[in-house]
């Protein structure tokens with residue numbers, strides 16, 4: 001099973017015409033696409049819920065594909081094309097944030113009317129069983145092996161995620177590329193067990209600090225750093241929208257694990273990709289000794 005199907009359609013000349021289709025419907029697979037919303041309730045808002053989640057799934061997969069493309073460029077030391085590809089990831093994160101608006105109308109009564117029917121139809125579930133999101137998170141370098149357990153009922157997806165866990169993340173490829181172009185990335189970090197959670201390194205923090213030390217030097221690397229920061233921020237913004245939607249529709253109810261759902265989610269807000277890119281900022285730039293907004297109020 002491929003996680004990134006690329007069903008390249010053979011040309012019409014070799015396969016005959018697409019009977020009963022227009023070129024648009026054949027290419028965009030609109031009949032198949034619109035057959036995919038199977039409601040479980042008679043709540044009129046369930047279509048909005050399913051559309052929101054399915055569109056999110058599509059964008060997560062798109063982001064996975066883009067990150068893998070960027071990794072290919074990084075492995076070829078082509079920083080410029082890696083940067084261009086990662087700009088597209090930043091762009092794709094925008095619709096992921098925006099579509100939360102289309103389910104903000106939900107009250108707890110609305111959500112529970114739909115979820116109770118989903119549980120009755122398919123059994124108790126958790127969104128942690130979504131493999132696309134988890135694969136994206138692994139590619140962003142947040143390697144948490146404990147989440148694999150949710151995929152035991154889907155052995156092929158379990159195997160796919162287990163492999164993704166042990167493969168280089170985007171950040172691993174950035175650091176490996178930095179090492180190849182002569183920067184001081186610790187050898188032990190490059191050769192570590194990639195399936196284990198990442199431990200931030202002082203040497204990598206210093207490396208980012210040095211990249212930003214001269215605003216006019218290392219421009220290409222600074223642009224890459226800022227694009228990674230945009231991606232990390234987009235990821236955190238999605239988590240914030242999700243957390244607020246949970247507060248709004250679920251309150252302090254216990255969720256899948258029996259613990260309060262919000263209490264489970266809040267600590268995950270600190271899971272921010274590319275940690276040294278953030279921690280290095282404490283040491284970048286000539287400091288005003290306090291917050292710049294306070295400067296005028298001193299003396």
Ligand code: HEM
Pocket residue numbers: 052053056111125126127128130133242245246247249250255256257260261262264265268
């Ligand atoms: C608005 C109603 C929603 C509520 C009340 C809610 C609740 C929760 C809760 C409590 C968790 C923690 C794990 C658990 O206990 O199951 C969770 C995780 C998650 N949910 Fe939702 N959720 C909502 C909507 C959504 C939607 C619409 C999506 C997808 C577009 C989604 C995707 C996820 C993902 C990916 C996780 C894992 C987060 C992580 O690992 O940090 N959720 N959700």
